[in-house]
Amino acid sequence: MSSHWERLDESLRPSVTASVAAYERALPELKRVTSEMESLVRDVMEDAQDKPLFVTSRTKTVESFREKASRMVVPEPGAAPALQFPDPLRNLTDMVGVRVITTLPGENANVANLIKRRRNIFDCRGDREKDIGSIESGTYGYSSRHLILRSIQNAVVRSYQEALDPEAKASGSYFFECQIRTIFAHAWSEIEHDIRFKAQDPRAWSPYFDRQFTATAAMLETVESAFSELHERYETVTSYWDAEGEGGESLTPNRIKAVWQTLLPHVDRKADDDWGWAAELVHAHGLTQTIDLAALLQPDIISHVRKALDHRYSPGPDRLLDDLLLWQFGQRHIDLTAEEASAEQTPRRDSLQRRHQQMQRYRTSMGF
Template structure:
């Protein structure tokens, strides 16, 4: 039983009962409308780069309809009984049919809304509201969701429903419903919160502790989604580095080398200044002048082997690590091209080169024994 219905004034119950009986009668036809809307929304993404995790839909249950139809507003005059907020709920409620588009990351919410609002032959978007905006401006937390209120345009399934509904509805194919777009994490949070806070909430059992915990989990959710968004952006950036006709073709200026290094190896960035000209010189000595070539050099497996071979006593900075990776890749050629007349550097490179060769020999012998 719904809490609002249970507390509804006896004088208002007959009107709500009549609306609920009518809703129960027409609900099978409305379920067809729900399936139709779900299908149109799902097909909207077929030819786009955005692929939602899933598109769900539901028709409001009879019990939920009755409870929402039982909402009241204070009377306009003191002492007068309350009045129904929705005196004609079948035509006033916009959420009898609801479609949910569930995506992976927050930025996809905006993309999904853009796709749906372009379906002008199917829908007219009457309202577009971002639920998280209010939380941000008030300094509080809640799940992020975008709510679109859509109106169908001359839809045949809607016309059939309107014929079943009867007067005063006209079978013009125009029907208003709601589309919610949210991430999978926000969806899970809202489902749990709604189940505890609204559907199963008994005010006698409620505690401020519940509110506190829901706010805390919403804050954690925002942090997790921020991390996932940053991971996605980093992934897209790295993928761009491999595009030989795009970002991968960009020349290796000192600033570009720093940018690529800090993207691929943010944990190895202890230089005290922003001058990466030394790196450009080292790379240019081997003819490495494009972004793709640097990315190919800085692969994790090669860096791991370099670290093991040289057994660094201290975690190397970018200058030492890049020098060692080039020595690993080019061997004595790196020494001849970069040591010049610097006897100290030449001796250091030769010592490290012997360590690398000893490491390689040991692993070749170990591989032969394993074979």
């Protein structure tokens, strides 16, 4: 696998050599531009609601610049060889690259929007999702948001432009690339780049590598989706404890169902969609807001109830809610929700009394 430089037509070598020499001469100033762009992006990220994990940057090496500057276009029949980037110092937009590394895919759009709104610092001239093509083609690839940004009247950029070409007017405008991707995608792309693009010996390559990279990209998408779902569930659950927000919402039958299925999705084997009975039970004790139900459906309480009653079968929502209220309110729950003690038949009262006694014995044994 020879390099572009090795395959470069002899007639084009003087032009590329001159560009490489100019690049190498101005590289110290370009590294200052890289630091400046990274610093500006960091400043923008101070306004982010979800702060990125980190912001990093890199300046293209002389070797990498020479390799990209040596790329030729596919020639027309009979046409002279030509460079893909005739003036690489002005045609290339990836000599400076800034990377913003996020936690979850949903944060990428927020970061991109923050950067694009800072029009006094950056002018966004390109914006694409790297994984869109793979999604539409039914293949896999890591997800990354790529912005092409132009700095606006930047003093550090002017210094670089003066070092590169003292005769030209320094505008302070410079094109660079900003990649926004998750920590998972970042790790994947770094490993892929090391193995796939830095391989010096083509004999060390195997088609199985392509297969493995595709498989890991698929797993990456699954993992990111799982973490995104976990994050959304966390945000939903924490909102239940905000008495001024979702925690203050009324406990209608549908609301109880939604909260239950979020907090206890593993305990949902109802044969019908009627949750009116649940509203009646909690309202009997004056529990009328979401925060009240969230406080009742706590893991430690559920664990004690399960141990106290030693259920032969895992209870469904109706039985478990009844038991949790019995644990919490004791005899009061019986008096409020069971038949009158003087009734001819009292099957519910008898059942609740029996379970209440079991709970009392458990509390005694546990020293409650």
